[in-house]
Amino acid sequence: MLRPTSFDISTGTVLGVAPPRRPTPTGSPDPLDALDAAVLPGLTRPPCLVSFSGGLDSSLVLAVAVRAARREGLPDPVPVTWRFAGAPRADESDWQERVIRALGVDGSWQILRADDELDLVGPVARRLLHRYGVVHPVNLHLHLPLAELAGGGSLLTGGGGDQILAGWRRPPATSLRARLWWLRHDLRTRRGPVEQFGWLRPAVARDVQRAHRAEERAEPRLLRHRIAWHARRRDLLLTCSALSRMAGDHQAAAIQPLLDEGFLAALAHCGGDRRAVGRDALLAEIVGDALPAEVIAPRRKARFREVFxxxxxxxxxxxxxxxxxxxxxxxxxxxxxxxxxxxxxxxxxxxxxxxxxxxxxAERAGEVGPAGPPTGSDTGVEVRH
Known part of the structure; x- marks a missing residue:
């Protein structure tokens, strides 16, 4: 398993990009067909759980998996959702309900509820830390109960969507009001290194801020190059490695369809020479009218700091x-x-x-192995029928 370095942990950044890889032949030139192929290995390994937040990426993965399962005569995937007490900015329940109803999977939907359980050093995180040490990302423990529930089967996530479908370079604002909003936002968030990384030695803070800004500027402008570049970033490589190890320890396969090489190749092939393309437009092109409109409808981005x-x-x-x-x-x-x-x-x-x-x-090595399914001390589980 790939692990964050002391520098990564101390600075709160994971920087670096792996060397380019040889291009993978495209199985299908259509991104939606390629995404369909990416979810099939999980569907053929039940129980197939989908980490479903109600956001765009997890909604897309769930919808494609439901469509593929019903076409192939396989069991429906099981959406599993966290609901958080005392974290209003993380509340996506409205969109969760809309997407679940549109896909007709409310009978199998599982809802896990948490208060302090998902804190950075709460009971779920403690089990993960004692088993694996510090991993990236810091919120990976959110998926530990899901990996346990998926034991022997598979776990699908929307991992990589923020990077592959959106990236850092935002499309140009379409109105004067939007441009003024972004200008004010940039002025508010522009901070010096000591202010941004105030817990670091000043020289280290300056180096980290320069490196972070350099990596942001290095993001390619062409869509096809952006896709390949983000897929090689250490940030995603560490995430996929840790999630695969955690799921594997519960005899489950962790699958990130949005990072599947066939999907990435098809997406790059389909209009990859464009520059300023945003997530909403890209999703509309990928999906067309093949999935319910609720799946890709624009929505507010949830904020999870209050959860952890x-x-x-x-x-x-x-x-x-x-x-x-x-x-x-x-x-x-x-x-x-x-x-x-x-x-x-x-x-x-x-x-x-x-x-x-x-x-x-951990006091003894025997106390830190993979645990069984989550108990009432970790989370409450509500199964929707």
């Missing part, structure tokens, strides 16, 4: 004694000062997990 920064993290950062961090990179006094205020910077999330694990290591 809860009372367990608050208690830990308040009690942290300043030891355990890589002091070549991190200034402990600056970090303690930042952690004295709430909410803490999102860039320090990996440090929270690393320092918590150093303070609370």
């Amino acid at each position: 920064l809860r009372e367990p993290t608050r208690e830990f950062v308040r009690s942290w004694d300043g030891t355990g961090a890589d002091t070549d990179l991190v200034d402990p006094e600056r970090l303690r000062d930042l952690w004295s205020r709430w909410p803490i910077p999102g860039g320090t999330a990996s440090l929270v997990q690393q320092l918590w694990l150093a303070a609370y290591p």
